[in-house]
Amino acid sequence: MARIGVDVGGTNTDLVLECSKGTFFHKVPSTITDQSIAVVDGIHQICDIAGIAKEDIEVINHGTTVATNITIEHNGAEVGMLTSRGFRDILHIGRHKRPHNFSLHFDVPWQSHPLVKRRNRIPITGRILPPTGEVETPLNEDEIREACALFRKRDIKSVCVGFMFSFLNDEHEKRAGEIVQEEMPDVYLSLSSQVANVIREYERFSTVAMNAFVGPQSALYLRNLEQKVRDGGIPAKLRVIQSNGGISTIDGCAKKPVGILMSGPAGGVLGALSEARLAGTTNILTVDIGGTSADISTIAGGELRIKNPRDTLVSGHAVMAPMIDLETIGAGGGSIAFLDEAGGFNVGPRSAGSEPGPSCYGRGGCEPTVTDAQVVLGRMDADKFLGGDLPLDSALSHKAIKEHIADPLGISVTDAALGIIKIVNNNMALTIRSNSVARGYDPREFSLMPFGGAGPFHGVALAELVSARDILVPIAPGITAAMGLLGSDLQYEHTRSVITNLFTADQAALDKANGVVAELTDCGRLDLDADEIPEDLQNFEVIAEMRYHGQGFELRVPMPKGGLTLDNKADVINAFHAAHKQDYGYSFDDALVELYNVRVIATAKARHLELAKLPKGASNDVENAFMYERLTVFDDGQSHVTPRLDRGKLGAGTRVEGPAIIIQHNSTTLVPPGYSAVVQDYGSLRLTKI
Template sequence: MARIGVDVGGTNTDLILETTDKDSIGKGVFEHKVASTPEDQSIGVMRGILEICEKAKLDKKEIELIVHGTTVATNISIEGNGAEVGMLTTKGFRDILHIGRHKRPHNFSLHFDVPWQSAPMVKRRNRIPINERILPPHGEIERPLDEQEVRAAVATLKERGVQAVIIGFLFSFLNRSHEQRAKEIVQEMMPGAFVCCSSEVVDVMREYERFSTTAMNAYVGPATYNYLTHLSSELRESGIGADLRIMQSNGGVATVESCCERPVNILMSGPAGGVIGGHHFAQLDGEQNIITVDIGGTSADISTLSEGEIQIMNPRDSYVGGYPVMVPMIDMITIGAGGGSIAYVDEAGGFHVGPRSAGSVPGPACYNRGGTEPTVTDANVVLGRLDPDEMLGGDLNLDPELSAWAIKEKIADPLGLTVKEAALGILKIVNNNMALAIRSNSVARGVDPRDFVLMPFGGAGPVHGPALAEEVNAKAVFVPPAPGITAAAGLLTTNLQYETTRSLLCDLDTISDENMTRMHDYLELLEEEIIGKLRDDGVEPENMRLTRLAECRYYGQGFELRADIPAGELTREGVKEVIKSFHQAHETDYGYCFENAVVELVTLRVIGNAESRKLAWPLSEEAGPDDLAKAFMYERPTVCDDGQEHMTPRYRRKSLKAGQRIVGPALLMQHDSTSFVPPGWSAKITKHGNLFISKDQ
């Protein structure tokens, strides 16, 4: 079964094709890159799919699965060009989306912006209150839904040209009947509009985060729906009958239909693939503690994986574009630091790099596409760390004179520096920015980078790896075999996965028979929902894996931690196991627990997944005595971080074999990226093709 992973980045769209013995060309792995097309990502995706099939000499009809990591929803949330959204909400709570939680991003500053107020996803005029009321703790109806008010509100929204409508009523997570009825009325009066209820998108307590998440779902919904359905039809029209799956923020994949209903689940689709890919390649060589740094054209995505486990972000910390989004996401942070990040001198004479990026068009100055501002890529070209005639294996010819000119005009001359000094400064600043982000994702959380290997990938990652490792004191650098397409490779190593939740507030230590019954019934309903989704995807019952979780807190705490629920029939002994699991989770996260304190259940969550076939990366042959000489390409002068110029050999990385040791300075060249081995460092190829770079002892 031939499979393709497609990951869309800010500059390039990366593809990987895996074939098996059952395909016409036999077993193999093929890599490819094309320029991203921000105006319509599907253009670059389709071009890449057709070109990689042609490159492999594979009939496109043999493709059975395409897994796609996309930034469509992400870009909408960041650029603020989503749909015009209307909202029906409980009377008296119209301004929840504006008030938020009174959080100050900068406690001691009067000059800050909160996007939910300055750029609301739902304008106040389009938030219309409706008479209805449901009461806690069990969802009794105190005031029935006023359907006439709903119809009048929908007519107003329709007249205003609203494209999407959300329904967010108070306590709907306890009883969704009012939201469901209001949705039926909206769909009846506004056929074709994007409509969603808060109880469908994120069925949990905390109305502000629930409303905000639902608003984001609708804000990105119409454009995401149009993109995914358009791509599906483009594939069919091109004669490709493959199943299309989309990477979700939680690291699992889902169907197009599911992602069209809940596009909020794919807000971090693109970066998630990189973490999954990095984890896969690290596991091949037994590396358990890794810090992944995915450096592309516009951003750097950083995640810390301890003991081989991919971490899921706490919902209280989940923000996208400045808005709280309470959906499961891989724990990572993103900063504006990439190959296309623009260097500039501000009005006060300050030297900055990023977060603004040149992207793929016009791109860095050396691309000769009209860009005139110096970027990180231009700095690497000027310093000889990227060879202009070897970018993308020679498919992308760069003009080094344009790089030197841009740095001289915009940085060197204004600051009274030489071009070389300015280029070194650009790299120093961008590396420091990334190092600060790495520390915030590791040291600030009690993780010691000295026990971790730094794993840089993405097109721009490996050339920065050693400098970053030295900056954060990581023990070594670990570069996957195809760093430029690691995110795409990750798409072929992830599982089909769905999650669903239900709120239930009760004390577990003294849980009543009534709440025990509720807990049992809710878990059954959640399991049935997940099993139905997996069954619709063609998964056999014996291949389904269900995980049951209780999100709990000590009585009086503001947020929850996840605790495991034992499999099988839920009993009081099982509840005791949940309490014990919560104490352990609290000990792990905070360093202490209160074993005599009351534990409160807040939310039940069921995660269902089905194991997928993992990408079978070919093993590397053992190195012979003459293999290093055979891999040698040429040597050129390269400026290192100390400002000294060294005559540096270039080696073709794919010609290097297992056990081969390369002494720095050296550049290891491949189609999708370049790895830098500084003086005083050496590199070694593992049997799985990974590159291990460490300081000489």
């Protein structure tokens, strides 16, 4: 049986197919108006390439940016919210944080682009009291029905419910949800106790509001894709990758789309980690450069990092959903270069995308982009882009850079193109440092892994800027994110707040926490049972989220198997001290430590993509791989007649000395003078200084 991974980007939709005949890669242009069109078309095309029937496809793992794009473009649903009386403005107030402490000129996203307009936030009488969750004031059901009548009048199709202290007692939220469904049967409904059943009212309200904001369109896309796959005669199970790197069902993601806000970038990190392991490398700086953005992550010791809750922001809004620790910036092949009103030279974050795309695409784009700069510098050959499937017009690139950058600045077109490359590289380098050096990691101990269609053009320059040890280029850089989709396991997460002072906790208090763990484990078991996962293949990881008493946010440490006891709670406390020292550089070993949340991660192993070892290279591999040579400008401004090599003809162990450009269908690797590239056993390229 065959499996397909399909990742939708801003410019291209990438596919990888694994079957008995081998592993196949393919790219098709993304269809921005309806991503599912490119997904289904690409599936049919890659099946034809591999020579298999579409009926042979067993599973399709999908990475999507549909929910992310909704938050970026602020075009989600009109949301109605039911909340506790006296607390309708929590979404506006937030945490009273200023994005830039010493500037008067800044945007506050939760106020300038509210997820729920104030007039649609309706206060409801009813009160749950902490710390026990007892009901002080009964829920006023008439007010809920009146609010529903108002929502109907305003044609609101998505409603969220967020009541104070519902994480202690969700009775009121559940009843409110029942009434909403009675009054508005077709509404998209989100309850905070189901979306984020944890403490912190602002973050919980923001998360459920985000779920309601992106939910209708995300669910429509996922259901539409599922139907198109069926209509296309493809019987495969359809799965979606989540922000935490696990995969889930269409139904689960449609109900809780906050879990797929970082779906697309997650696949790239998983693919990079898989290839790094094959190359014997455990410390990597991943840089996924596509047509629109660059996604950057740091992997230390071969283990993924999950973001601290304080950092889980999407378009400026707090979202309490587990996410792989990565940063996204507007730096890709389609990033547009421009001069601002003050004459400053900028690149991105605005992108030409796939329609119209860079100027050289000849689709009507007339602004200069990073891709146009690569064409002008002779690094991207106009007749070989995507294997010649998409011929480029170098004259259009030259014209765009000349008119918009070179002539206004009074410099040559070549210098302007070099400037575009240097600016976008420095933008990415700053983010790499913030994700590594600022987190206590030394880039000199890491390999930089550039991928995405544009990644290997920038690999050496970025490694030099951040002082990385070397560069590791995956076997199929432009398809790495799609490959990562076939290296993920089924995963469901359930969390609940159980605030417990571990220093003073007796066995009764610990048993209360253990009881919550048992309940959450049962929830995860139901998820896996619904996926028809046999009991012996089900796994459950229990995480304790802890903090020092009075601290703002918590850190994760593993919970002992068998639960908390008086004998092992000291081990958990010590593990927290160690985690705090790793993240912050210090710990308070005599301070009070609180258990804040417990999280149960239910998983089932899936078969991961297996790459075969390359045949050993011959002494004449470089000669056989030679295609032609052309004049190329490198980052130092020097021009060299540079050979083009076919990467598919380079065997394991083959060494290529720069200057050279290594071409394949989905990407191009730049090997500057003074560097060499050695083909690794499983096909990746390791670039080092000579």
